[in-house]
Amino acid sequence: MDLKGSKVLVIGGSGFIGSAIVRRLIAEDVKEIIIYDNFVRGKYENINDCLTDSRVRVYEFGGDIRDIDILDDAMKGVDYVFHLAAMWLLHCKDYPRTAFEVNIAGTFNVLEACVRNKVKKLVYSSSASVYGDALEVPMTENHPFNNKNFYGATKIAGEAMCTAYNDRYGLPVVGLRYMNVYGPGQDQHAAYTGVIPIMLNKIDMNESPLINGDGTQAYDFIYVDDVADCNISALKSAMNLGFYNVGTGVQTTIKELCDLILKLKGTDLKVRFKPYDADDARQFVKNRIAALKRRKRKSTLNMVFHWKKACLN
Numbered sequence: 001m002d003l004k005g006s007k008v009l010v011i012g013g014s015g016f017i018g019s020a021i022v023r024r025l026i027a028e029d030v031k032e033i034i035i036y037d038n039f040v041r042g043k044y045e046n047i048n049d050c051l052t053d054s055r056v057r058v059y060e061f062g063g064d065i066r067d068i069d070i071l072d073d074a075m076k077g078v079d080y081v082f083h084l085a086a087m088w089l090l091h092c093k094d095y096p097r098t099a100f101e102v103n104i105a106g107t108f109n110v111l112e113a114c115v116r117n118k119v120k121k122l123v124y125s126s127s128a129s130v131y132g133d134a135l136e137v138p139m140t141e142n143h144p145f146n147n148k149n150f151y152g153a154t155k156i157a158g159e160a161m162c163t164a165y166n167d168r169y170g171l172p173v174v175g176l177r178y179m180n181v182y183g184p185g186q187d188q189h190a191a192y193t194g195v196i197p198i199m200l201n202k203i204d205m206n207e208s209p210l211i212n213g214d215g216t217q218a219y220d221f222i223y224v225d226d227v228a229d230c231n232i233s234a235l236k237s238a239m240n241l242g243f244y245n246v247g248t249g250v251q252t253t254i255k256e257l258c259d260l261i262l263k264l265k266g267t268d269l270k271v272r273f274k275p276y277d278a279d280d281a282r283q284f285v286k287n288r289i290a291a292l293k294r295r296k297r298k299s300t301l302n303m304v305f306h307w308k309k310a311c312l313n
């Protein structure tokens, strides 16, 4: 795809990842970049620097994907769309109906508006949450959808609708399944990556960072600008339909992460560990035992010991 002279709509463009995509798009030879966002989580401070470029503007008549008429109007003459608007994992858990309206019905509206306005390609922000707990590692794109939470369910539905729209109307779509995205401007309430700003804030207050459990929980962390680059590459690619993991393939434990942050900050503070509360500990042990069983390892005794210790403390 040639972006030269094109008009691009970034839905969710004032959010953490969306604003990084807008920044990347500015470096491209595009004619116009429109940010469509209801600012429920997005912020002007994420995009103020972008708005100094005359090609960038916020869609002026609102910006909620639940409003098909406004969305349709915003998409007039648009060549390419990035769709990042979504409710987050923890919000989906607390407000499943709103999550359905935004993540599923809203994505349906985006697809419909794309077809109606003859958009040339859509890049959809999915999530590695579609896989749920790992049944096998590494978690490739062929990993089964083992998700059990509502957020992951909405992303599975979003992907399925993308496939159906591609098949029925020929809309080119690439879906990206992000791992845990970190970087400047991220929210410290994010489900897993929130640990990074929380640690940084603690260190800035000269307090030791606190880890729940023993710090062996491991995640694939990826930097936000790399995710933005993947979005641009997905758009430019000749791919007509596909869903891809976006991660580093490297697992980092919370303890390793914390040690690295302490080292980079050049502080003498030491990491502290807090036992899981009983409920978390039980869930943690349940997950770990299931994971160990799956990997056909014999001994779960060590985990049981941790759990008992955590509950006694």
Ligand SMILES: NC(=O)c1ccc[n+]([C@@H]2O[C@H](COP(=O)([O-])OP(=O)(O)OC[C@H]3O[C@@H](n4cnc5c(N)ncnc54)[C@H](O)[C@@H]3O)[C@@H](O)[C@H]2O)c1
Binding pocket: 011, 012, 013, 014, 015, 016, 017, 018, 036, 037, 038, 039, 040, 041, 042, 043, 063, 064, 065, 066, 083, 084, 085, 086, 087, 088, 102, 106, 125, 126, 127, 128, 177, 178, 179, 180, 181, 182, 190, 193
């Ligand atoms: N951050 C991560 O680690 C991560 C991991 C996997 C997937 N994702 C997905 O990537 C996308 C972007 O995530 P993010 O971290 O930038 O989150 P974010 O909350 O910062 O960005 C989402 C943006 O969408 C906007 N939005 C929400 N509801 C809307 C609605 N109804 N209409 C219009 N705009 C609306 C918000 O205001 C926000 O600006 C999301 O779809 C998310 O599910 C993120």
